[in-house]
Amino acid sequence: MECCGTIGVTLLAGVYPGPLGLVAFVGVKFAGYMLAGWALKKAYPGIVAGAAKIAAARTGLGLFLGLCFWFLSFKYLGSSTAFNKSPLIPYSWLVGLRIVIWALVISVFIGKHEGSTSKFLLFSALGGLWSCLLDVPGIALAIVSPGRIPVC
Secondary structure (H helix, E strand, O other), X not given: OOXXXXXXXXXXXXXXXXXXXXXXXXXXXXXXXXXXXXXXXXXXXXXXXXXXXXXXXXXXXXXXXXXXXXXXHHHHHOOOHHHHHOOHHHHHHHHHHHHHHHHHHHHHHHOOOOOOHHHHHHHHHHHHHHHHHHHHHHHHHHHHOOOOEEXX
């Protein structure tokens, strides 16, 4: 298959995933974040919000900040050869952003800083890693979903 783009959502054979692909991707992320919400509730018994509320907050922040990240990256770094040479460069920045998003979500839901700083940082990093692992099934489903949008 010929690749018709570089970074962001994988462009295989010159197409973006369509609306169903986006729904599939977001659905995988939301389900995975529900599992993470349950784990957080066990790790931080003071969290009163349900796992669905945690998942909704994380999914919403991820969509908003992730899209902002990609648009700003393309605008300011799109012509950079280092940026376009490998998708690993911007993806590594995205990993850092995901850790920060998880830190924000955790801090919002734990209220009064319950637990140690090291525990907080560990769960933020694990959340960032979990977000990256969820990309595998999410992107795979987005790619095979019907209704793809041609580009090129």
